[in-house]
Amino acid sequence: MEHRERLEQILRDPRIWQAGRKSAAAARTISTCWVQLDEALGGGWPLGQLTELLPDAHGFGEFSLLMPALILLSGGWKDASGEVRGEHRRDSGGGPATAPGHARDAEGKFSKMHAPARCFATNVDSGWVMLIAPPHVPYAPAFAAHGFDVSRLLVVRTRRQMDVLWAMEQALRSGTCAAVVAWSASSDERALRRLQLAAEEGGSLAVVFRPPGSRECASPAALRMRLSGSHQGHGLRVQILRQRHGPPTTVRVDI
């Protein structure tokens, strides 16, 4: 049985093409570090494309879904040799200093996340992570505790909605940030199309959080996902509305 599981895992690698399976993502992706989501997306978050996330509410785990990929992109979870660390431990008390993830086990975040070593992105180009118009202050000690390299975090505060999209376009076009995440309430389709083009130009991870009402609006984003809370447990119900390689599906991710 074990061998069969392992074989299936190897076959799930997007670098292997199998006739009869849905086409693997030819574009560059970064692993989401959630097993079910990686399978459904065929690799992970797309790099160089615009991803649109539509959470139903705020604060029930929509950012935690994105967090592992951001940690990888910021250069976290790397040991002294620069390689992405192996399996993280699930310790109940304080673990050794080099273990990534949270030490607490009972409630521990990412305790069900599979280890970064098994992520399909073993050598990740790390860089800056930019958050544009976040809803609240990003709390540096919490980010650091999760393994994020806080010195690579940039926060941009804006006063007007058009500034959010403008700043994101500048950041994506320059290509200097590894990931750009923005919270935007605007429904300007032309601006989103420009963001898509800018993302293609820069090649970074581009994520836009939009209010749930934007589900009906047309959007040029390459990946659109709707996030809602599942009533049992602390899982998250991810409904993939559109993606480049594959049909729309629904996945349940336990956060």
Added chain:
Amino acid sequence: MAQFHRKRFSSPGSGSSSVSLASAVAGPQSPTRVVAARTSRQLWLCLYFHDLPLEAAAAPDTAACAVLNGEGRRPHLLLCNSAAEAAGVRPGMSVNAALALEPGLQVVRRDVQRERAILTRLAAWAIRFTPIVSLDPANALLLEVGASLKLFGGLAGLRAAVSDGVRSRGYAVRMAFAPTRRAALWLARAGGDIAITDSRYLPGALAKLPLDCLDWPAKTQETLRRMGVRCLGDSLRLPRDGLARRIGARWLRELDEALGRQPEARESYSPTGHFRDLLELPAEAHSSLQVLAALQVLLARLYRHLQVQQAGVQTLWIRLAHRGMTDTWLRVGLLRPVADIRHLRRLAELQLSASRLAAPVVAVGLRADTAAFRPTDGDLFAEGRNQPEALAQLLESLRARLGFQAVHGVGTVPGHRPERAWHVVTEPGSWPPPNTSGRLPWQRPLWLLEQPALLDSCGGQPRCGGTLTPADGPERIESGWWDGQDIRRDYYVMHNPHGVRLWVFRDRRDGAWYLHGIFG
């Protein structure tokens, strides 16, 4: 004879030969001594701005205008423009006499500071032709151009370049070339438009100059006039010791310097680290496009200044002068010294578009604090993402439009109080990465509210979008007694019916429930 041969075959301009006065006039038959000075071939260009007092006072061209020289016992007119001269007003007149001749005459006071400032700006411009520029208090610039002739295409090319440049700035100038500084200055003051490259012809050219081009005090000139000296050549013919006794050794030394017999020392101008420039607009500007056009001219001048200094701009200040209002200053901050004028222009454009013009602009000024380039240690084959230069440009663009405080990084601070465990880092990347050996025993939320929000409680239980159920806690934090911001709180992780995890605390002093953070 041998000395005569030496004189004839000596290379032209190979040094100002010191020949006594008698031989210069009488002929080379009895040269007393020939000293081939070891000076290099020098050629000085003097730019004499004869109308600078009028231009500094912004005098109108059509109306009659005169500049008043307030120094001395009797205030008299220093300079008047062509319209005033047509009416009969002459320099040296008193104000009353001039007003009697031309009642509509505008009399402005001489502004020496402004003249000096304009001269300094012109010196900063002139430094592109030669590194040796010196300012003369009598509104003149002296440039040593002997070494620059080849680059600018000979004497004619250099002359054309200089006169075009000065004319484009709107100043009237008289130019003269001579082997010594003082000779060039006197020739320019006398009328200009003369070039002497060989020092052998210098005494002959200087002999014809009138005395008032020398800028000697009135008493000395009066003494000379009474002796029968009308032009410079007459004074050169007089015996030296007698002349020294009558007028003083200082003026005799000036004559020697002009002829090249004595070396002259003058301090040369060196551009300072600051760049200050002001451009007056021909008409009031109502839109930022017009301001940008003026700014483009100023940025081109700044680029020249930076080239000369081999430096970059650290902070740029744009000054918008309004009529009757205080000036508006816009600041463009840069993370590291920048010499890329296109990038500066883009930042200035962003800054201008972000703010509206409070009033029509009459003049645009630029002030730049420069700093030497710091060598950046970068990888030659680094990818685009890792170049710190591109990131700095991005951050500067964002800050130019959104404001300086809008872009920042975050850093951790050791401490128990949650709101004090983080801080804003204005220069991202400068704060050292946190030491991950300190593990937090309890969970912390990803998002922290700026101020804790009071929650209504029902029966001792807090409510936020529904009844909250505790999932973890309590964690007691009591700290901060030493600076008066002490807190005594019990923190809980709570769920609300929608599945949102909240970080809520109960203040132990008043028993109220507050929301402080949101997980996820």
